[in-house]
Amino acid sequence: MLARRRKVYFWMMGGCLVLFVSAWAFVRLWSVPAAVAMCFVAMVIPPIAAMVANRRGPEDRWWDDPTGDPQSDAWWEELDGKRRRPDDERRDER
Numbered sequence: 001m002l003a004r005r006r007k008v009y010f011w012m013m014g015g016c017l018v019l020f021v022s023a024w025a026f027v028r029l030w031s032v033p034a035a036v037a038m039c040f041v042a043m044v045i046p047p048i049a050a051m052v053a054n055r056r057g058p059e060d061r062w063w064d065d066p067t068g069d070p071q072s073d074a075w076w077e078e079l080d081g082k083r084r085r086p087d088d089e090r091r092d093e094r
Contacts, residue, residue: 005053012049016042 023038 005055009049009053012045012052016045016049019045 019038019042023035023042027038028035
């Protein structure tokens with residue numbers, strides 16, 4: 001689902017750029033208040049886009065969530081540095 005969130009983020013940021021550029025490229029020639037309003041809308045879009053892009057999906061693996069699979073959880077703990085590998089413990093005993 002990362003790809004879907006990434007697409008939504010880029011569409012939102014593209015819309016933000018289109019609003020901002022079009023507001024001052026040609027909308028201001030007809031109506032300055034409309035151009036300012038478009039810029040205010042464009043100003044609100046980036047924080048919302050960041051929230052959408054960083055939202056946690058139901059299938060996302062986060063560092064603190066156990067999966068329930070002992071082998072997978074042991075691997076993630078080793079990767080996160082919470083637990084040492086058995087090979088490292090044997091080397092320390094020598």
